[in-house]
Amino acid sequence: MTYIAKPKLHHPGLKPNKLGFTHRDYEGSISTLCAGCGHDSISAALIQAAYELDLEPYRVAKMSGIGCSSKTPDYFLGNAHGFNSVHGRMPSVLTGANLANRDLIYLGVSGDGDSASIGLGQFAHCVRRGVNMVYICENNGVYGLTKGQFSATADKGSRSKTAVNSDNPIDLVSLALVLGATFVARSFSGDKKQLVPLLKAAIAHQGSAVLDVISPCVQFNNNPQSTKSYDFVREHNEAVNRLDFIEGRSPITADYEPGTVQVVQQHDGSFLKLSKLHADYDPTDRAGAMAYLQARHAAGEVVTGLLYLEEQADDLHAGLNTTATPLNKLTERELCPGSAKLAALNDEYR
Ligand SMILES: Cc1ncc(C[n+]2csc(CCOP(=O)(O)OP(=O)(O)O)c2C)c(N)n1
Numbered sequence: 225m226t227y228i229a230k231p232k233l234h235h236p237g238l239k240p241n242k243l244g245f246t247h248r249d250y251e252g253s254i255s256t257l258c259a260g261c262g263h264d265s266i267s268a269a270l271i272q273a274a275y276e277l278d279l280e281p282y283r284v285a286k287m288s289g290i291g292c293s294s295k296t297p298d299y300f301l302g303n304a305h306g307f308n309s310v311h312g313r314m315p316s317v318l319t320g321a322n323l324a325n326r327d328l329i330y331l332g333v334s335g336d337g338d339s340a341s342i343g344l345g346q347f348a349h350c351v352r353r354g355v356n357m358v359y360i361c362e363n364n365g366v367y368g369l370t371k372g373q374f375s376a377t378a379d380k381g382s383r384s385k386t387a388v389n390s391d392n393p394i395d396l397v398s399l400a401l402v403l404g405a406t407f408v409a410r411s412f413s414g415d416k417k418q419l420v421p422l423l424k425a426a427i428a429h430q431g432s433a434v435l436d437v438i439s440p441c442v443q444f445n446n447n448p449q450s451t452k453s454y455d456f457v458r459e460h461n462e463a464v465n466r467l468d469f470i471e472g473r474s475p476i477t478a479d480y481e482p483g484t485v486q487v488v489q490q491h492d493g494s495f496l497k498l499s500k501l502h503a504d505y506d507p508t509d510r511a512g513a514m515a516y517l518q519a520r521h522a523a524g525e526v527v528t529g530l531l532y533l534e535e536q537a538d539d540l541h542a543g544l545n546t547t548a549t550p551l552n553k554l555t556e557r558e559l560c561p562g563s564a565k566l567a568a569l570n571d572e573y574r
């Protein structure tokens with residue numbers, strides 16, 4: 225992977241966060257992506273979200289597959305853990321890491337080829353198991369790294385630089401809803417105001433959070449007939465809500481007009497204040513979200529915003545009743561409790 229380190233110097237006027245880290249401390253190496261690639265804007269939004277959340281980089285594990293999108297973990301949170309896995313296999317590597325150590329914050333960074341083509345099965349099982357993660361699909365409708373072939377998320381009839389797509393698309397947001405994800409959102413790399421609070425809320429969420437972020441590929445798929453181009457998404461963007469993320473232990477007493485703002489609280493005590501752009505949209509209604517997505521897609525719109533949230537979600541560990549201690553911190557005695565315990569366990573299955 226291309227790697228260009230950034231100089232350590234930074235502007236003395238950069239404001240530190242509560243940990244004393246500046247924005248610069250959350251950056252990574254210099255991006256080698258094409259100028260204008262949507263993926264770079266997503267990295268910038270992740271840097272902003274981590275800075276604003278006062279995240280300690282050592283608590284974060286960035287996992288990715290293969291693709292231009294999967295290269296991006298190199299460009300943010302340079303002091304975090306990271307593992308660049310195999311094409312389409314990030315979800316199982318992330319699941320394994322999470323089972324071994326639930327203390328880390330897992331950011332799964334993937335592309336639409338990585339997630340919806342070769343990695344579709346992996347995506348499906350990771351989400352249905354409720355792995356506590358933020359799964360970000362940087363969705364440009366093509367395989368950017370291998371020169372712009374259509375991916376499985378490309379809309380039927382959408383045109384790339386060289387071809388017209390004749391296959392039906394896979395919508396990862398609809399799929400995530402069907403598979404039981406407890407936080408589902410769609411955003412646009414060109415809308416930082418929407419994307420940063422969504423990322424913050426997804427990081428605070430204690431369950432399977434899926435973010436599909438339309439991220440135009442300026443090299444291969446940014447022409448007027450592409451439904452993943454900057455112009456198309458700007459013209460057809462239908463945001464259901466605007467989000468304020470409030471890291472909170474103390475209750476909020478914001479004054480807002482009833483009917484236009486909805487406040488929801490997550491497991492960790494954080495609050496989401498949703499300014500409803502569509503007063504009748506209910507982000508806690510899974511079936512309603514699916515019907516809404518289908519209807520708006522049929523009308524040619526790209527629905528963005530927080531689409532579904534289960535406020536008190538459980539994750540994979542709750543279902544498996546695993547130990548809260550990271551496996552590498554368990555003693556040999558705990559890992560190997562002796563033959564009497566093994567015999568008792570075996571008896572349970574007789
Ligand atoms: C097993 C395997 N098959 C195929 C490839 C070739 N390959 C590399 S990246 C890629 C597609 C990447 O597309 P996407 O995930 O959408 O990322 P983007 O580059 O568009 O960000 C493919 C097919 C590979 N590296 N490994």
Ligand code: SF4
Nearest residue numbers: 258261292368441442
């Ligand atoms: S080829 Fe496309 S996806 Fe890859 S870096 Fe360039 S613009 Fe981004």
